[in-house]
Amino acid sequence: MRTIRLHADLPFAVGAEFVLPPDAAEHATRVLRLPAGAPLVLFNGDGCDYAATIAAIDKRTVRVQVAAREPVHNESPLPLLLAQGIARGDKMDLIVQKATELGVAGIVPLLTERSEVRLDAERAAKRLAHWQSVAISACEQSGRARIPRIAPIQPLAAWLGGLADDGALRLALLPQAEKTIGALRFCAAGGVLVIGPEGGLGETDTRALAQHGFHGLRLGPRILRTETAGLAALSALQACHGDLATAGG
Structure with a gap:
């Protein structure tokens, strides 16, 4: 039953x-x-x-x-914060839902250089409440008893300026990067993963990320859509460094 x-x-x-x-x-x-x-x-x-x-x-x-x-003891030993360039339409719902199922500790919706989504304060508040509801529903389904927090929508530069220096490994998914998931080493603080929107991260974005200690991460030889990229990276990170490697099914 x-x-x-x-x-x-x-x-x-x-x-x-x-x-x-x-x-x-x-x-x-x-x-x-x-x-x-x-x-x-x-x-x-x-x-x-x-x-x-x-x-x-x-x-x-x-x-x-x-x-x-x-x-309930099913939280990943690898805390991961997903900083996601806001995707159009229902793609953000999918990203929030699946990232929650994959054990993400929190999600930050970002406005980046190539973001196509623009929201006024009222619409932003409604979207934030909706995404938090999506995360709660995903916790109900997946058995999680801790709910990832969806941070307020914010520009990349503002978020970087307030990012805590807690030792978390800072990563940005970039097709031209050389660092791979297997070579990463995490401390107890886990990691922060930045994913660009549909158009990817622009030059201004990548410079700002580099100035704040972010390392480029390459996931593979193919270019992934934004709604695929973060979920694939989270899955690979959990498999290599988290709890998917030891999961029983």
Whole structure:
């Protein structure tokens, strides 16, 4: 029987009852059609799953009873931050969804030299909320109990200026680069990976990245689309240096 996992931003505690937020309640009862008494697993992003039961359903609320708390140990030992040049249309949804499934620790949507997407403040806020929702749904599906944070949309230069010097290996995917994934060496801080938009990273972008300590990374002999490039690189990094190499299936 499939385990139903739902995210709810609540301070879960064993033995307590909680009223699900409206979105989670609607998904549980109208989409999944769960009845009172149905079991489910809840998570709030603190790294644990909470076994629960639907205690009561009425027209306005869904109450759940939390029975147990279990830490989830499926985060990658290789923390990776994906800094992605914003892609057009639904491509960003795909990137956020699959990067979350691949264990990325966070995602930064970037405006770069060749970015074709332009958003005003209101639309940017809506897109950010939507992408965070996509990440949460991917965590529900993939079993992750920690949710990668989607950072605010920002220009590459502004992001570089505020980037913490925490020892993370700084990488930018560039077709002409010589460094390969197998030759990389990571410390506990993991890595930061920059992917350009549809037109790739421009000369101004690459100069700025080099000035901030980024190394060019070559993934292979073919030019990949932006929605493929980051996901392929994340997969290869996790296979060589993370937890995909030891995954059981």
